[in-house]
Amino acid sequence: MSHADTGGDPVALRDWHLALIDRAFREGYGGVGITCDGAALRVIVPEPVAMLTHEHDLTELAAATNTTVLCRYDIGTEAPGTLAALARAHSSGLEDLDWAAARHEDRLIVAGEIDLSNVDRFAAVLSAAIADGIRTIDAQDLRFVAAAGLGALAHATQPVHARGEKITLHRVPP
Numbered sequence: 001m002s003h004a005d006t007g008g009d010p011v012a013l014r015d016w017h018l019a020l021i022d023r024a025f026r027e028g029y030g031g032v033g034i035t036c037d038g039a040a041l042r043v044i045v046p047e048p049v050a051m052l053t054h055e056h057d058l059t060e061l062a063a064a065t066n067t068t069v070l071c072r073y074d075i076g077t078e079a080p081g082t083l084a085a086l087a088r089a090h091s092s093g094l095e096d097l098d099w100a101a102a103r104h105e106d107r108l109i110v111a112g113e114i115d116l117s118n119v120d121r122f123a124a125v126l127s128a129a130i131a132d133g134i135r136t137i138d139a140q141d142l143r144f145v146a147a148a149g150l151g152a153l154a155h156a157t158q159p160v161h162a163r164g165e166k167i168t169l170h171r172v173p174p
Helices: 010-026 038-044 048-064 080-089 119-131 147-162
Strands: 032-037 067-072 099-104 107-114 136-145 168-170
Touching: 010 032, 010 048, 032 038, 032 048, 038 048, 048 067, 048 080, 099 119, 107 119, 107 147, 119 147, 136 147
Parallel strands: 032 067, 107 136, 136 168
Antiparallel strands: 099 107
16 A cells, blocks of 8 residues: 555545455455554655545444554654544554553543553553543553652643542542
8 A cells, every 4th residue: 555546535444355255255254453663654645634534534444343443653763643533543442562542431541551661651541531521530451650650640640630620530449
């Protein structure tokens, strides 16, 4: 798949993915996995708005079909605003290697382990969720949070606290 194949048009890219998903199911596969790499995606869909439209489309395709989507972006090269926008595009649920986050109604449910190796990705998701109005973080399924994870939580909540609002940590395990 290249920019030449789709002209950078998110609709053409979505249709291409949908055709591949349909073909896989017709050929008897039980599920489909799509990997999306940030650097490659910028070649195929160079416009930032189109890239985010594509990310929304992938989220909808995954929800409508038995499809898993793995999006890989380099936190060292992506602009913080881009990471937050990408996190919002996948607002229904995100899975990292050691942790996962999903929105359910008015809360962000976080599970797994947050440590120094993944705190930057967690911070981007957390900040995006809080910027979108999430004020309750359900921590019942967290198994471990390193000091770096607590620092990310404190940093992400600063703007909310500065406005006199509260963030609630719900069902925090011992």
